[in-house]
Amino acid sequence: MPTWTLHTEFKFDAAHFIEGYDGKCGNMHGHTYKVHVSAKSHKLNPSKYLDTDDMVCDFRELKWAAKSPKKGGLDHAVLNEELTVNPTAERIAEFIYKETMQRIPDGISLKITVWETETCWVEYTEDNV
Template structure:
């Protein structure tokens, strides 16, 4: 089974190693999708949605929401943001019955990245 939880946060960034309009300061309402692959535990859940929400909010959303991402990630492309989020969550979401299997980072409704680890 794959469990899915979506999050949203607003943040600003600019791409310093890019030539085009995204090299200028701008913001997005990002959508983050976190997916865990696993089996049901003794409570018949992969993980409690509330526990997952708290982990993601504490370790990712609260750090990025309404912040300038360049202060956290040098070149904050969707790709680099996805890797940063993966690294923040992987160990915290590892359980005997499940683990992080995929995240999606959407900058707009039509542009995003899927990351499944290295």
């Protein structure tokens, strides 16, 4: 079975605090988050910008979080105001995953990796593999 896997990375800057955290992360602070998105599909699809079925999905749809909050993204946001859960790295990755899934064609499996620092990151997927 043919399989295509797209990979893209982007960064965004944002502030957050972890409510209830007993430590410095309980205070408002900021990070430059790095995000890696893997999108795997066994078929090609059209996109919002291309009518023919020649891509897994559009890279633009995978990089939505790099935009400002006014344009629907997370760059320079206060994450506590954008997420309905405590904005830990785990929850940020889950949020990006769920929002991205709404923007891409059905049948694509995603894996989202979010680096909060150069040495601390989390991966999120809903695949059972």
